[in-house]
Amino acid sequence: MKFILQVFTIATLAYVSELFLPWWSVAIAAGIIGYFIKSNANFFAGFLAIGLLWLLMALQIDNASPSHLAEKIAMIFTVTKPILMIITSLLGGIVGGLGALTGSLLRLDKNKSAYYK
Amino acid sequence: MKFSKPENAMLKAIISFLSTILIIYILNTSWLVNGKRIPPLGKFLDPMHGFWQNAEPENFTGQKELNLKGLHDAVTIVYDSLLIPHIFANNDDDLYLAQGYITATHRLWQMEFQTHASAGRLASILGVGPDSAILNYDRSQRRLGLVFAAQNALDSIASDPTSKRILEKYTDGVNQYIQSLSYEDLPLEYKLMDYKPEEWTQLKCGLLLKSMNQTLNMGDKDMQMTNALHLFGKEMVDILYPDRESNSDPIVDNPGGWKFDPIKFDSIPLALPDEAISISGLETPDPTIGSNNWAVSGSKTKSGSPILCNDPHLNTTLPSIWFAAQLNAPGVNTMGVTLPGVPLVIIGFNDSIAWGITNAQRDVVDWYKITYQDKSRSKYLLDDKWKDTQKQVEEIHVRDGAIFYDTVIYTTWGPVTYDETFRGQNENSNYAFRWISHDPSNEFMAFYQLNRAKNHSDYMKALDHFAAPAQNIAFASVSGDIAIRIQGKYPVRRKDEGKYVLDGSKSANGWQAFIPFDQNVMSKNPERGFVSSANQYPVDETYPYYVTATSYEAYRNRRINQVLRDASNITVKDMMKLQNDNLNLKAKEALPVFLSALDSTSFKLKENEAYQILKSWDYVNNVDSEGATYFEAWWNTVMSLTWDEMNNSTTSLSRPTSFNTVKFIQEKPDFSFFDIQQTPEKETAKEIIIKSFQLAVQDVQKWKEDKHEPARWGDYKDTFIQHLARLEPFSVHVEHGGNNSCVNASTRTHGPSWRMIVSLHKSGVNAMATYPGGQSGNPGSAHYTDLLQAWSHGEYYKLHFLKNPKQDATKMFFSTQLKPAAQ
Numbered sequence: 001m002k003f004i005l006q007v008f009t010i011a012t013l014a015y016v017s018e019l020f021l022p023w024w025s026v027a028i029a030a031g032i033i034g035y036f037i038k039s040n041a042n043f044f045a046g047f048l049a050i051g052l053l054w055l056l057m058a059l060q061i062d063n064a065s066p067s068h069l070a071e072k073i074a075m076i077f078t079v080t081k082p083i084l085m086i087i088t089s090l091l092g093g094i095v096g097g098l099g100a101l102t103g104s105l106l107r108l109d110k111n112k113s114a115y116y117k
Numbered sequence: 118m119k120f121s122k123p124e125n126a127m128l129k130a131i132i133s134f135l136s137t138i139l140i141i142y143i144l145n146t147s148w149l150v151n152g153k154r155i156p157p158l159g160k161f162l163d164p165m166h167g168f169w170q171n172a173e174p175e176n177f178t179g180q181k182e183l184n185l186k187g188l189h190d191a192v193t194i195v196y197d198s199l200l201i202p203h204i205f206a207n208n209d210d211d212l213y214l215a216q217g218y219i220t221a222t223h224r225l226w227q228m229e230f231q232t233h234a235s236a237g238r239l240a241s242i243l244g245v246g247p248d249s250a251i252l253n254y255d256r257s258q259r260r261l262g263l264v265f266a267a268q269n270a271l272d273s274i275a276s277d278p279t280s281k282r283i284l285e286k287y288t289d290g291v292n293q294y295i296q297s298l299s300y301e302d303l304p305l306e307y308k309l310m311d312y313k314p315e316e317w318t319q320l321k322c323g324l325l326l327k328s329m330n331q332t333l334n335m336g337d338k339d340m341q342m343t344n345a346l347h348l349f350g351k352e353m354v355d356i357l358y359p360d361r362e363s364n365s366d367p368i369v370d371n372p373g374g375w376k377f378d379p380i381k382f383d384s385i386p387l388a389l390p391d392e393a394i395s396i397s398g399l400e401t402p403d404p405t406i407g408s409n410n411w412a413v414s415g416s417k418t419k420s421g422s423p424i425l426c427n428d429p430h431l432n433t434t435l436p437s438i439w440f441a442a443q444l445n446a447p448g449v450n451t452m453g454v455t456l457p458g459v460p461l462v463i464i465g466f467n468d469s470i471a472w473g474i475t476n477a478q479r480d481v482v483d484w485y486k487i488t489y490q491d492k493s494r495s496k497y498l499l500d501d502k503w504k505d506t507q508k509q510v511e512e513i514h515v516r517d518g519a520i521f522y523d524t525v526i527y528t529t530w531g532p533v534t535y536d537e538t539f540r541g542q543n544e545n546s547n548y549a550f551r552w553i554s555h556d557p558s559n560e561f562m563a564f565y566q567l568n569r570a571k572n573h574s575d576y577m578k579a580l581d582h583f584a585a586p587a588q589n590i591a592f593a594s595v596s597g598d599i600a601i602r603i604q605g606k607y608p609v610r611r612k613d614e615g616k617y618v619l620d621g622s623k624s625a626n627g628w629q630a631f632i633p634f635d636q637n638v639m640s641k642n643p644e645r646g647f648v649s650s651a652n653q654y655p656v657d658e659t660y661p662y663y664v665t666a667t668s669y670e671a672y673r674n675r676r677i678n679q680v681l682r683d684a685s686n687i688t689v690k691d692m693m694k695l696q697n698d699n700l701n702l703k704a705k706e707a708l709p710v711f712l713s714a715l716d717s718t719s720f721k722l723k724e725n726e727a728y729q730i731l732k733s734w735d736y737v738n739n740v741d742s743e744g745a746t747y748f749e750a751w752w753n754t755v756m757s758l759t760w761d762e763m764n765n766s767t768t769s770l771s772r773p774t775s776f777n778t779v780k781f782i783q784e785k786p787d788f789s790f791f792d793i794q795q796t797p798e799k800e801t802a803k804e805i806i807i808k809s810f811q812l813a814v815q816d817v818q819k820w821k822e823d824k825h826e827p828a829r830w831g832d833y834k835d836t837f838i839q840h841l842a843r844l845e846p847f848s849v850h851v852e853h854g855g856n857n858s859c860v861n862a863s864t865r866t867h868g869p870s871w872r873m874i875v876s877l878h879k880s881g882v883n884a885m886a887t888y889p890g891g892q893s894g895n896p897g898s899a900h901y902t903d904l905l906q907a908w909s910h911g912e913y914y915k916l917h918f919l920k921n922p923k924q925d926a927t928k929m930f931f932s933t934q935l936k937p938a939a940q
Contacts, residue, residue: 015165022300023163024141031137057164065172069305069897072846073168076309077155088162088169091144095159098137105130 003039010034010049010100026050026092027099034103042104043097050096055089147311149517154244156311166301168308171897178931179222184938185293187214187286192935193922194219199914200892200900200930203443203452205922212446213283213460215935217290220440220457221317224894225294226304227436228458229314230841232321235263235328240521241514242312243842252513252521259511260525260539262532263331266555267323273557274323280561284319287460291317305896306842325458330554332406332431334586334605336667337482340394340548341401341771343618347393348768357773360665361654364776366675368589368603368650369640372657379661380609380630387626390486390617395542396535399769406430406867407670408475409696409860411649411677412593412601414642419686422878423593426692427464427473428869430862433838435847435902437890439464439871443919444568451568452884452918454871457894461564464871466882466918469571470594471875475650477587477603478666480610481553483628485530485621489547494526494536498622504529530621531555549621551628553606558584573598573641580604581634589650595877601648602639603655607632610663632662647681649674651860671776672702672858689885692874695860697911703858704748705736707779711751714806727814738861739854740831747828749856750817754809761794775858782806830854837865838889838905840896847896851889853909861911874913885913 014029021028030046039045062070062081074084144159161167178196190207192215197203202219206212221228233239237258245252274280295314307313345354408429415421431438439454444462453465464473489506490496496503506526513521526533530549535541541548559582566579576592580602583590587605592598608615608628619626638656640648651674655664680695708731717728727747734744752775759778763770773781781788786802793800793808800808817828826832831852840847855861855868862868873886889908893900907914917925922932 018163018165023160023166024145027137027141054162054164058169061164061169061172061174064174065897066175066899067172067897067901069168069172072896075846076844084162087158088164091159091162095137095140095144098133098140102130102133102137105126105133108126 002037003041003045006033006037006039006042006045006100007049007052009037010046010096011053014050014053014096024095026053027095027102030096030099031103031106034100035107036103038104038107043101045097046100047093047097049100051089051093053096054092055085058085058088154310156309160300161308168305168897170301171305171308171895173895173898175899177898179933181932182934182936183218185214185218185290185935186938187289187293188935188937190937194933194935195919195922196930196932197917197925197928198930199441199904201441201443201916203917203919203922204445206446209446209449210282210286211935212444212449213286214290216442216444216455216460217287217292217317218294218935219290219442220455221291221294223892224436224440224457225291225314226306227841227894228291228321228325229317230306231328232324232458234258235267235324235331237263237511237513240518241516242310244516245518252515255513256511256521256523256539257534259513259523260532260534261331261335261550262525262527262534262552262555263324263327264320265527265532266327266330266552267320269555269557270326270559271319271323273559274319274561277559277562279565280559283460283561283565284322287322288317288319291458304894306844309844310842322459325456326560327554329456330586332586333476333588334481334554335552336478337480337484338401338667338771339482339484339616339618340396340399341769342616343390343392343394344768344770346389346617347391348770351389357777358771359777361658362669362671362774362776363780364671364675365654366678367657368601368648368653368655368674369638369643370657371640371643372659375636375660377636379636380632382609382611382629387611387614388620389613390620392618393768394548394618395546396540396548396769397542398540401769401771406432406476407652407673407857407862409649409651409673409677409862410473410475410589410591410601411647411681412471412473412591412599413647413681413684413687414599415597417646417681417685417687418876419688420876420878422595422876423597423599424687424689424692425466425471425473425591425593425599425875425877426696426873427475427591428696428872429464429474429476430868431870432866433836433863433868433870433889435838435840435849435890435896436894437870437888437892439888441886441888441892441916443917445919449569450920452916453873454888461561462568463564464873465568466875466877466884467568467570468882469596470567470576470592471877471882471884472567472570472576473591473873474588475591476652477589477605477650477655478652478669479587479605479607479655480615480665480667481585481587481605481607483530483551483615484618485528485549485551485626486618487526487528487530487533487547487549487621492544497528499529500622500624528621529624530627548618553587553608554585556584556606558582558606560584572596573600576600577602589652589655591648591650593875593877595879595882598642599648600639600641601650603637603650604634604639605637607637607662610665612663613665614663616665636662645682649677649681651677667771668774671774673860673862676700676702676860689874689876689883693885693911693913696869696872696874697855698860699738699854699856701736701738701745701748701856701859703752703775703779704734704738704745707752707775707782708734708736708748710779710782711755711806711810714803715810716807723818724811724814727810727817737854738830738856738859740829740852742830742854743828745830745854745856746833747813747817749830749834750813751809754813754816755805758793758805758809758812759790762790834865836863836868836909838902839866849902849905851905851909869908872908872913882918884916884918886916887913
């Protein structure tokens, strides 16, 4: 349950932060959520959140445009459109995943912190 | 409880954090992979900022309201369904500021890329290129003095308050657009090549004009002619390259009508050079660049009103070379095509007149051999004295590389383009470039006045500002006049002057005087009821000045004149038919000669098939025609076998014209040039034709087998509209007929870049037009190539020439208001 909440909030915060900040802000968004809502699969949550966010947005833009731009760009990279979509999603996913993982690792468990003192 | 190591957890966090930073760095940086640049992948593929943002949704419209600094008043821009902007302003300042802003909105990348190309700065975006091709291109542009030319033009423009103001406002408009951009808004090509637009300058407007001058006004084969003189002698050169061909149907035929006192020189016979020019990689001028225009008087049209037509043939590229627009402000209401990066309408019409342009072939380039005092190249010989040179160090920035410094020497003639450091093969190969387009001139005033001209006399006054590139400018007015004027700044030449390389140590070899503008070739309301030009020889033999050029068009002009002579009750439809006319006059004249040389009894199977197709061919280069394919393949082989002497030679030479080649075949079948150099036998024209036929049939057969389809001309020619940065996925192949000797002069890469037909009725001006591309420069827009299909089918769009922004509202797409921003 916490995992699903984590995925959903990372995607939401990443979307909002991208309205104002460059693409890499998805890592910060994932990091913040990773810190506050920790699950037992933090990398995967960040990966899924950004990967899906980017995939859905790419699909939506492609669907709305009659220009076949994605096909043309795919040709420049000598791949097909579905592969280009997957690469888009994968790259976003990796950055999101690493962001979430870093955030979660930065928060040490309370009892450990107590022990540390 | 399990014992945990906090330092271990901390270490994990640090590693994870650094990995995140590293991957972001990698994905935020552009890399060279196997010599190919890939954009920063994370940045580029992010759907919210990257290339996806350039994929416009269907019926995408711009913003409804924008605030611009420097506006006096609000400006309304109405876009029609073709995305042509109709700009309505309350004064000139606002009009040109808006034109700059709106043009940049649709064409910024192209505008900037073309100015970089013109200024020799492509290496800063693209690197040195394979075999240093891009660096060498940049060096060549610098050594031809393109920036020097643009700067001189700019000084002239700045000396007139009107043109200065137009340029300032336009530049301001472009810059306000550039400043409004963040990464997600950048044109696609910037994202792909990972660079940013720089500030627009007035110099860039000048660079675009000079780039057009380079395309149209730099035709020259002086070095090739000098080599021919050295190898073949004067007598043979005069046979191979006559000044005037016997086919002449000149632009203005007015024998005995030139009643003025021409400028004459005390004839000093020119010393002809006797040397071989050792410059490598000289480009032969492309004889297929050209254009058509004509205007027919009301006496020949069905409606009784004049009709003006124009189709300039240029390299057909994407984004399109032209951007259509209507410009309206008090005192001006004009529409047509603009050159992205330059204010005003360049080809078009207004409420009273229309004008169209074709290139005027004339020699306005000379090369002067320079003698330096010593290796320092600080002084050169001029009239028995050593004169100081000026050295300009060109700094060529290279992406991913060190700055390349190139010293260009300027002399009284102009820059020394070729020397030992650039294409010259020894220290004596120093040639300075004299070009009319280096001279100051202010064509903006010509277009400013043409945009506002009301009648023939206004048109004449406007053209007095027009020096380069020399153009045949056709005219028609609502009041019923038609006219043409061959306008440009031309040196007064002695016979044979300018055909060969000149001695740069004698100032007497320079241009002593220019033909006064009122003595240029022109014609108003000729008896035949039409004026026309198609890059042919300009004038009848009684014109008192010596006229020469690299080559003149021999076929299109005669076809156009024949059709117009025979026609009466002309309609707009007839004019569309003529602009798209694929009759190949060259084939009509050459093919019967070719066919009669063949011996049909000795054919192989495929040869007989080709022969039958050619025999029944109607000389029309239509898309479906196989005859056209066989003829063109045959023709090309005849040319290269006949003129093998010109190809094989180590020194650059230029082929004689198509027209002369056919003439030699008919009149001099034993001409020494018909002998193929590589064979022991002595060939005549007949053997050349037979051998070419066999080779051409083999070539076409091979093409058919490779493609598994019949050799239709449209497929075989394969008209290709190429993206400016040669990105294949952004380029388009299209089926289209014609060829360079047809009125529809569409070759594989060049052709009618704008087809316009304007009817000048007293009740109002109507115009039809199309071009091979679209208004948007964005490959992610539906308007990137939306005009292309109509162009390829010979169809036209009616242009909405609006009286006010509310007219035809139901046919309009959307509108944008530009409002003055608080300062």
